[in-house]
Amino acid sequence: MSPLKVLVVDDERFFREAIQDVLAAASVPCVLASTGTEALELAADEAIGVVILDLQLPDLHGLEVFRRLREDRPDLRVVILSASTDQDDVLTALRLGAFDYLAKPLHEEELALAVSRAGETFEIARGWSGLRGRLQHLEETLADLVNRAREASAAELREAVVDAVATVLQASRTSLLLVDDDEGALRVAAVRGHKSRPEDMDLVPVGEGPAGLALARRESLLVQQAGEDPRFADRVPHDRYATASFAVAPLLDEGRAFGVLCATERHAGAPLGEDDLALLRILAGQAARLLRAPVAEVEAAVLLEPEPAADEAPADADGETQRIAAGGGLCTDLLREICEAVGAEIEPARVFDAALKPVSERVGAAPVSIFLLDPTTGVLRRDAERDGGHRSDRAELPGGRGLAGVVVGTGAIVATEDPASDPRFDAEIDTPADGAAGPLLCGPLRFRGRSLGLFRVFPDQAGRASAEVGEALAAGLSAAVRAVVLYRSLIESIEEVARARRESTGL
Numbered sequence: 001m002s003p004l005k006v007l008v009v010d011d012e013r014f015f016r017e018a019i020q021d022v023l024a025a026a027s028v029p030c031v032l033a034s035t036g037t038e039a040l041e042l043a044a045d046e047a048i049g050v051v052i053l054d055l056q057l058p059d060l061h062g063l064e065v066f067r068r069l070r071e072d073r074p075d076l077r078v079v080i081l082s083a084s085t086d087q088d089d090v091l092t093a094l095r096l097g098a099f100d101y102l103a104k105p106l107h108e109e110e111l112a113l114a115v116s117r118a119g120e121t122f123e124i125a126r127g128w129s130g131l132r133g134r135l136q137h138l139e140e141t142l143a144d145l146v147n148r149a150r151e152a153s154a155a156e157l158r159e160a161v162v163d164a165v166a167t168v169l170q171a172s173r174t175s176l177l178l179v180d181d182d183e184g185a186l187r188v189a190a191v192r193g194h195k196s197r198p199e200d201m202d203l204v205p206v207g208e209g210p211a212g213l214a215l216a217r218r219e220s221l222l223v224q225q226a227g228e229d230p231r232f233a234d235r236v237p238h239d240r241y242a243t244a245s246f247a248v249a250p251l252l253d254e255g256r257a258f259g260v261l262c263a264t265e266r267h268a269g270a271p272l273g274e275d276d277l278a279l280l281r282i283l284a285g286q287a288a289r290l291l292r293a294p295v296a297e298v299e300a301a302v303l304l305e306p307e308p309a310a311d312e313a314p315a316d317a318d319g320e321t322q323r324i325a326a327g328g329g330l331c332t333d334l335l336r337e338i339c340e341a342v343g344a345e346i347e348p349a350r351v352f353d354a355a356l357k358p359v360s361e362r363v364g365a366a367p368v369s370i371f372l373l374d375p376t377t378g379v380l381r382r383d384a385e386r387d388g389g390h391r392s393d394r395a396e397l398p399g400g401r402g403l404a405g406v407v408v409g410t411g412a413i414v415a416t417e418d419p420a421s422d423p424r425f426d427a428e429i430d431t432p433a434d435g436a437a438g439p440l441l442c443g444p445l446r447f448r449g450r451s452l453g454l455f456r457v458f459p460d461q462a463g464r465a466s467a468e469v470g471e472a473l474a475a476g477l478s479a480a481v482r483a484v485v486l487y488r489s490l491i492e493s494i495e496e497v498a499r500a501r502r503e504s505t506g507l
Helices: 013-025 034-040 064-070 084-096 107-150 154-169 209-219 274-292 295-302 317-325 330-343 348-363 400-411 467-505
Strands: 005-009 028-032 048-054 077-082 100-102 171-180 185-192 222-225 246-253 256-266 365-373 379-384 396-398 414-418 442-449 449-457
Touching: 005 013, 005 034, 005 185, 013 028, 013 107, 034 048, 034 064, 034 295, 048 064, 048 107, 048 246, 048 348, 064 077, 064 084, 077 084, 077 107, 100 107, 100 365, 107 154, 107 467, 154 171, 154 185, 154 209, 154 256, 154 274, 171 209, 185 209, 209 222, 209 246, 209 256, 222 274, 222 414, 246 274, 274 467, 330 348, 330 379, 330 467, 348 379, 348 449, 348 467, 365 442, 365 467, 379 449, 379 467, 400 414, 400 442, 400 449, 414 467, 442 467, 449 467
Parallel strands: 005 028, 005 048, 048 077, 077 100
Antiparallel strands: 171 185, 171 256, 222 246, 246 256, 365 379, 365 449, 379 396, 414 442, 442 449
16 A cells, blocks of 8 residues: 555645645655645545645635545545634534544644544555455455365365465465375475475474474464564575565364465565454465365355354255355454444444444354453453343453463464363453353454454354454454554543643643
8 A cells, every 4th residue: 555645735835834844744745735626636646545624725615625525535534724713614524524623823743643643544444445355355265265176186276275375465475385294294285486396395394484383383473574583583594585574374173283374475565464364364264174174065164154044044055155155254244344343433432342243243242352451460451342231251351361361472362162171271261250151262452563452252152163253353353453552542642732732831
């Protein structure tokens, strides 16, 4: 995505250039317009995400410009500039959806904060939009894999899997490695973008290198700069890849890792991110089912749709196949619905409620909760919950105990129908407030490479505590947490500015 630009619309050259100077100090590029007509033309640039719009323009009234901007670019964040005589028009603009307003004369720090906040929300919404498109692509790719698996040989299916990874992650180098039981190591089974043939490539010892480590730990890995990551600084040859970013996800069969999927070399040169890792994990979960399942059981192996309602007739085999091909699937449906819900909200409580609603409805979960980590005490505190009105989660969790501690410590997904059978289970931690053990789905919430907390889901339907669903929730709810964290930090900055101004004026 291209860098964010700000469009400044004001007929007074002094204000245009003053705003440009303030934003230039914050490394924010600006485009300047002196008329409404010019502004409407410039706003067609998709890199423009924020508009600072004066209401008094020589050719068109600012409200008319605002209405047209909303029609042409509903994604834009518009900050209104106003004089003291424009208050009625300001209120009208806010009712119509203006993001914020600033009064003249301008205060530089307030201007910078308003633009920063508007830009952050635009980027979040743009990220959601991009993720929705990638989810659609993922659905289509998974449907294609299902169709190809019916008639493909084992070798052809493996090639299809690495092609799918390359397509979804836009990576020019991808590989599938499977455990060679005789050698006790990983053997390359299929590659894309490598000069060597799979049979000519070296075995990878379990526990060594990114692939061997992911297999041994049964954990996915994301490395954005291998040379700066202490785990791999000395393990990855610096001249092997054009970029030093890669993602690895294990293939699991009933908890046992039997292979890994690897991706590197993004076409655009950008490092792989958390969304890429989430998509790779979902692909790995589906690929594991396909590679392990007999061809005759392919549809049943990969289908992740909710069970049909009691009054809904079950589909026949052809109907199931058509539904997969049409892009159905609990994982991608959940991610899409979280994207759409959260993208429409800003205030933290509403963001979390919007994010948790589809989880509660689709997974049949009560409660479903978000816990954020207190960096000082290490305690996890419940920040949001959807309890269905009859069952609540715990208010706090110690960060280092039970299955919750495993998630915080390792970043792994915990998905189990019977958590009490796990030796790491702690009844005082890994159950809701009523202490009743049951199916548990728990995963990390990540932001900029670090864990901020976890989500917990207690499904009330069998079969919903799956690792694939957990990976989808980790991606969607992590994005919701990122939006909330950014919003809260900006509000704190605004409050600090207001407090400083009160102290300086003695009011």
